[in-house]
Amino acid sequence: MGVAAAAGLGVVSTGLAAGRAAAAPLPPLLPATCAPRYPGYRDEDRAKPYAKYFEPRTAPPQAVVQQVFASPPLDPAAVPRFESLTRDLGPTGLSPIETGYGRSPDGVVFVAVRTEMPRVTAAMWDWWFGWHSTEAARYKLWHPDAHQFAALAEDRTRKPIPDKQKYIGNTTFVDELVGPKMQQLGINFRDPVAHGFTVPADQTIVFGRVGSSIAPVDLGWLAHQVRPIPGGAEMRSRFYLNIRGLHVPDVVQAACAVARGVAVDPSDLDLSLELGRNLLFHCGSEMNHLARFLPELYAEFSRTPG
Numbered sequence: 001m002g003v004a005a006a007a008g009l010g011v012v013s014t015g016l017a018a019g020r021a022a023a024a025p026l027p028p029l030l031p032a033t034c035a036p037r038y039p040g041y042r043d044e045d046r047a048k049p050y051a052k053y054f055e056p057r058t059a060p061p062q063a064v065v066q067q068v069f070a071s072p073p074l075d076p077a078a079v080p081r082f083e084s085l086t087r088d089l090g091p092t093g094l095s096p097i098e099t100g101y102g103r104s105p106d107g108v109v110f111v112a113v114r115t116e117m118p119r120v121t122a123a124m125w126d127w128w129f130g131w132h133s134t135e136a137a138r139y140k141l142w143h144p145d146a147h148q149f150a151a152l153a154e155d156r157t158r159k160p161i162p163d164k165q166k167y168i169g170n171t172t173f174v175d176e177l178v179g180p181k182m183q184q185l186g187i188n189f190r191d192p193v194a195h196g197f198t199v200p201a202d203q204t205i206v207f208g209r210v211g212s213s214i215a216p217v218d219l220g221w222l223a224h225q226v227r228p229i230p231g232g233a234e235m236r237s238r239f240y241l242n243i244r245g246l247h248v249p250d251v252v253q254a255a256c257a258v259a260r261g262v263a264v265d266p267s268d269l270d271l272s273l274e275l276g277r278n279l280l281f282h283c284g285s286e287m288n289h290l291a292r293f294l295p296e297l298y299a300e301f302s303r304t305p306g
Helices: 003-021 063-069 082-088 122-134 136-142 163-167 251-261 273-291 294-301
Strands: 100-103 109-118 147-152 171-178 181-190 204-212 217-229 232-246
Touching (some): 063 109, 082 232, 100 273, 122 136, 122 147, 122 171, 122 217, 122 294, 136 147, 136 273, 147 251, 171 251, 171 273, 181 251, 204 232, 232 273
Antiparallel strands (some): 100 109, 109 232, 147 171, 171 181
16 A cells, blocks of 8 residues: 555544544444446446536547647756746736646646637636536546546535635545546645636636645645637646645545545655656646537536536
């Protein structure tokens, strides 16, 4: 068992010991069943009302992403610093690096991906991030080849609140392949304005802290900015990995992640340049794939509670 798995189980066992010391009844750590992880759709998934949008294979990324994937990484000195992110994803203008990957001299892995999305709006992405993680079958629409499990800390999909409030402050737990490696992640979405971003009404920024769903370890940050362009929108994605921290684990989600099959090893705590390269291709694929039918999905389901 890897370091992250051991750390996650250590948190579980520590909680059990504290509960016994207090002589208080303990709630069960596991629900009656933990949802399984599996690729693709099964019969119960095909019965979902949105299953017609599921495709067995993910569309490839746009040409510029494929070109960068096949090219050498950025020079370490050219990797932007995380502190520049709010300026990088400003309301106007472009950055010197819109699509690229690299590792800075201090070990931070950086990924940037720009995706043009005809017919798409920022509002569609705000809705998507509040809607897709409540069940794995929705999550798999996004990247059929790589996405295998999804769950939410709190299902807000039926609440009469704005779409942004359904995911900001919430955590999504996912199992997905990035390249050949299965990742078990917990992504806690934050308020971008509170973190210094400027977000006009016709734009959105999805900003999140990326961590392990098993261990109480944060691994980095992600941000997806959606801005209007003629005919649709552009998504400017950024990832900064190996910026670590700690979080309070969700004990049930951690236990279920272990039950699905631990997919971590010690190297997962030091994310590699090769993982960054694979993440560039993964992000470019999933954003390009979903954008092709997101307008239809949004028109059909955004006004349906849940």
